[in-house]
Amino acid sequence: MCDRLPVDQIVVLERTFETITSPGDPVLSRIIAAQPAAGLGYQLTEITRAWRTEAPGMTGAGLALALATARSSPRPRPAQVVISGPMSASLPARLTSGVAMDVIRSANGSLLIASFAAHGARGVVAEIGRAVDRGVRVDLLLEESTQAAAAFAALPDKVRVWHRVGTSAVLHAKLVVADRHTAFLGSANLTDRALSDNIELGVVLRDPHVVEPLVDHFRWLLAPENNVMRLG
Known part of the structure; x- marks a missing residue:
C-alpha cells in the first residue's frame, strides 16, 4: 500500500487509524467503503482481517505506527x-x-x-x-x-x-x-x-x-x- 499511494495519502490514513479503537470500529468500515482507488479497499480489508485475527487487542494507534514505519522505510524508485x-x-x-x-x-x-x-x-x-x-x-x-x-x-x-x-x-x-x-x-x-x-x-x-x-x-x-x- 505504501508503494502505490503518495506519501500525503498514507499520512492521512495514519491519522485516521489513530482515531480507531479496534478492528471492529464502524469508522474503519466506512473508510474502506469510501476508497476510490482500485484495489485499495481490498487491501484495507485484508489489513483489517489480519488485525482482527493476529492482534485484536492492538489499538488503531499501533496500526498507525506500523504504517508509519513502512512508509519511512527506503523503497526502490519505480522504473x-x-x-x-x-x-x-x-x-x-x-x-x-x-x-x-x-x-x-x-x-x-x-x-x-x-x-x-x-x-x-x-x-x-x-x-x-x-x-x-x-x-x-x-x-x-x-x-x-x-x-x-x-x-x-x-x-x-x-x-x-x-x-x-x-x-x-x-x-x-x-x-x-x-x-x-x-x-x-x-x-x-x-x-x-x-x-x-x-x-x-x-x-x-x-x-x-x-x-x-x-x-x-x-x-x-x-x-x-x-x-x-x-x-x-
Missing part, C-alpha cells in the same frame, strides 16, 4: 518509461535524448555506455566530454562492424573504447549506466534518429539492487582474463 518518436497522452514518458543526457550528468565516478551503432548524437557526446572533465571514468562498449567509435572521436584519449573479441556474434546491447545507481536500457542506439525520431522504447532503473549486478556483469565482460572484450 521510468522512455520513448523516441511520437508521444501519446496514454503513456507518461520522457524522450530518449533527454534521459540519456540526464543519466550521464548524474555520474560521479564512472559511466558504462554500450551501443550497437552510433552517429551524430552531439549532445550525448558533449555530455560525456563534460563527465570526463569532472573526473568520471568512461567505458564505451561499441560494435566494431558499424564503426560506432567514429562518433566519439572528439572525446579525450582517457575514454576507453571496447570491442568484442573476434567472433561472428555482435555487441547489440544499448545501455547508459551511471556509477552503480542508475541504468538506462532500451532499444535506441546512440544515433540522432534513434534518440529522437525512430519509434524506440526503454526504461530507467534507479534501484541499486537491480543496477549493481548489471554493472558487475559488464565489468566482468571487460576483464581481460575473460577474453570477451578488448580495448579498441
Whole structure:
C-alpha cells in the first residue's frame, strides 16, 4: 500500500487509524467503503482481517505506527518509461535524448555506455566530454562492424573504447549506466534518429539492487582474463 499511494495519502490514513479503537470500529468500515482507488479497499480489508485475527487487542494507534514505519522505510524508485518518436497522452514518458543526457550528468565516478551503432548524437557526446572533465571514468562498449567509435572521436584519449573479441556474434546491447545507481536500457542506439525520431522504447532503473549486478556483469565482460572484450 505504501508503494502505490503518495506519501500525503498514507499520512492521512495514519491519522485516521489513530482515531480507531479496534478492528471492529464502524469508522474503519466506512473508510474502506469510501476508497476510490482500485484495489485499495481490498487491501484495507485484508489489513483489517489480519488485525482482527493476529492482534485484536492492538489499538488503531499501533496500526498507525506500523504504517508509519513502512512508509519511512527506503523503497526502490519505480522504473521510468522512455520513448523516441511520437508521444501519446496514454503513456507518461520522457524522450530518449533527454534521459540519456540526464543519466550521464548524474555520474560521479564512472559511466558504462554500450551501443550497437552510433552517429551524430552531439549532445550525448558533449555530455560525456563534460563527465570526463569532472573526473568520471568512461567505458564505451561499441560494435566494431558499424564503426560506432567514429562518433566519439572528439572525446579525450582517457575514454576507453571496447570491442568484442573476434567472433561472428555482435555487441547489440544499448545501455547508459551511471556509477552503480542508475541504468538506462532500451532499444535506441546512440544515433540522432534513434534518440529522437525512430519509434524506440526503454526504461530507467534507479534501484541499486537491480543496477549493481548489471554493472558487475559488464565489468566482468571487460576483464581481460575473460577474453570477451578488448580495448579498441
